[in-house]
Amino acid sequence: MSSEPTRQQVLELHNQMFMSPQDFSYRWGLGYEQLAHICCLSKSTTYHWLGGQASRREAGLPYQRIMAVADVLLENAEQVYPMLERWQTRRQEH
Secondary structure (H helix, E strand, O other): OOOHHHHHHHHHHHOOOOOOHHHHHHHHOOOHHHHHHHHOOOHHHHHHHHOOOOOOOOOOHHHHHHHHHHHHHHHOHHHHHHHHHHHHHHHHHO
């Protein structure tokens, strides 16, 4: 297990992570429906995030953080996937 200072540093970095819906969807080639699934939101909300100027809405910081974390996960998918599988297995055992 990692040390307390390392865990604290990770949490501090996490609190500084933000990514706009436009940047995230462009980088990974995602539409508003896939973005809605990732952020656990309605398609209507994410449509307004990505919509034209007349209907555009700003994504809240918690959702920008979700997209930033998802970006890190996708960027490092080969290394992260086995860890996520182990995490899921442990959760199912409890």
